[in-house]
Amino acid sequence: MSWLDSVRKKIPFIAKRESPDNLWHKCPSCQQMIFAKEYEENLSVCPKCGHHGRIGPDARFDQLFDGGVYTLLPAPQVREDPLKFRDSKRYTDRMKEARAKTGEQDALINARGTIEGFKAVVGVQDFAFMGGSMGLAVGAAFVAGVQAAIADQCPYVIFTAAGGARMQEGILSLMQMPKTTVAIAQLREAGLPYIVVMTDPTTGGVTASYAMLGDIQIAEPGALIGFAGQRVIEQTIREKLPEGFQRAEYLLEHGMLDMVVKRHDLRAELARLIDYLCPGKKAA
């Protein structure tokens, strides 16, 4: 990681920690107040109930890569606001807000580094950026991530988190489903593993494309994973949804996942998998 990367990465955290509002974190699951520093040090997992909080690319890369060292891949350039979309707000204004809030260009960020010595390109979808939604930029970043993995002869690991496709890009966001699927086929032909880690929440067109096409399908505990939204299902069938419906454990039980892995164990489990699927690719 370059000096610039490391500075860039650390600044927002320092700023956040200084604000008294951020001293405490309230667990959305057990409602307990947790010292924010303790929560962060526990990988944003509630130490009381084990609830896995949502984390963005910076925290994920920090947790995952050896020594927190990694290189960000440049964000691919795509057409902005291809439909000149506006609802109650202009799409361009929503983008500006999302960029200001997250400091990122769009909702999928890639980085290369090593996981217990194994080379990997890792993509992380940021739910904080317009619900992680998939539009041209996410599709292009996914393809770029796969290409980097092929260039490096290493696996592509994607951490999904998205409400679905980005409606403001209309049909072009739907077209990211076949586009990302093509990239996965290319990775497969290169003989390299494609590992999906589904995080909370992963729904809609993202689930119905690259999130479900992994050679290995992993999910974090409790993650909401599905195609249709729960409200839509309730309105359609007019029934109450079963307990735990569309949660990671439910998907595991129904055969849609290989494993549910706690955040603390992810690094080790990914390294074990890569050792099996992509041996001899250990970085020097």
Add this chain to the structure above:
Amino acid sequence: MVAYLEFEKPIAELQARIAELRSTADAGSLDIESEVSKLEAKSDKLLRDTYAKLTPWQKTQVARHPERPHFKDYVAGFISDFMPLAGDRAFADDQAIIGGLGRLGDRKVMVIGHEKGDDTASRIRHNFGMAKPEGYRKAIRLMELADRFGLPVVSLVDTSGAFPGIQAEERGQAEAIARSTEACLALGVPMVAAVVGEGGSGGAIAVAAANSVLMFEHAVYSVISPEGCASILWRTGDKAAEAAEAMKVTAADLQKLGVVDRVVAEPVGGAHRDPAAAIAALGAAIGEELDKLAAKKPTTLRAARRDKFLAIG
């Protein structure tokens, strides 16, 4: 007698007036006949003008018109010797997606498509064209079968979307859609898809990642229904017309965006006013597209399909 849509009210009123004149005691008199023909001309012009500039929301209603031709009508119209093939070999036969072997002219093809049904009983049987995982898995099976035996795939897309239900989720709706899209992209045979009514989201793309994507003039194709988009972004389903406009769901718009390769003209007043003409036009267009792809090698077809979707943006 067609069912009129809300925006066709002025046309419906003219037609009612014509019917009324014809049923009067003086029917057949010169005065009445000349009045009728004047009104007929006015009605025809109004229909033509209305359909020449349908808004995206009006097109959405035309695309959903209950009398619009459906999968079985197209198959009856331009596929001969149709042999339906059933089942996903794992769970069930989903009647929301139908498929089978048939001939389009003298071309042997595999035809797959959504069927919405056209009366209460058939709509329920076909689940209003909303497929479940077993429907997509049947599509995958048929595409793979076509690929092994060198038969081009023709798909007719007409769905409001994949079915949102508990069991559909349980059986892996998302995975089934993803695999079906993947199966389209892996084909070494030509694939031609036609959006004939509604192209609703993932439920549509799952059988539409084709070499050549056709779309009827008044069909719509979108990432989410206008109502769904409006309820999320405008926080009220009442803004569906605005959402349809903003999302660019029409054939003309999608051709400009490079998502649709060819727009097939509909009879004046929409496919439901002259189903036979609409069906013939679509059959001819699909045939032409198949012929363009016929001589291509599997690797070329696959590469062209991949490049096309990689380039959309």
